[in-house]
Amino acid sequence: MIELPPSAPMSAYQSYIHALESEKGWLHVDLVHNCFLMGEEVGELFKAVRRYQKLFDEEGKASAKGDTTEVAHEIVDVLNYLLAIANRLDIDVETAFREKNAHNQGRTWG
Numbered sequence: 001m002i003e004l005p006p007s008a009p010m011s012a013y014q015s016y017i018h019a020l021e022s023e024k025g026w027l028h029v030d031l032v033h034n035c036f037l038m039g040e041e042v043g044e045l046f047k048a049v050r051r052y053q054k055l056f057d058e059e060g061k062a063s064a065k066g067d068t069t070e071v072a073h074e075i076v077d078v079l080n081y082l083l084a085i086a087n088r089l090d091i092d093v094e095t096a097f098r099e100k101n102a103h104n105q106g107r108t109w110g
Helices: 008-023 031-052 069-088 095-105
Strands: none
Touching: 008 069, 008 095, 031 069, 069 095
């Protein structure tokens, strides 16, 4: 089993996803297909939010109000694919996060 320490830096999350993909035989999945798969997971996240909010759902399912478990699981699925995409491009997500948010601090939105 692959372990992730409780206070791990983002680089450890990226290493964890690489190890998981290696273990499951998913490293051959290319960048474009990972993007497609992440897009599907984003759709599942939106459906989970709809169920949580008790909005229209074609499947007739709804989560108990206050139960965010399904939403949390879908967020993790999206994050897993996001990190896999970053790994395929050798992007250090923590560095990119810090750089982009430092840039955003100086921006204004109107």
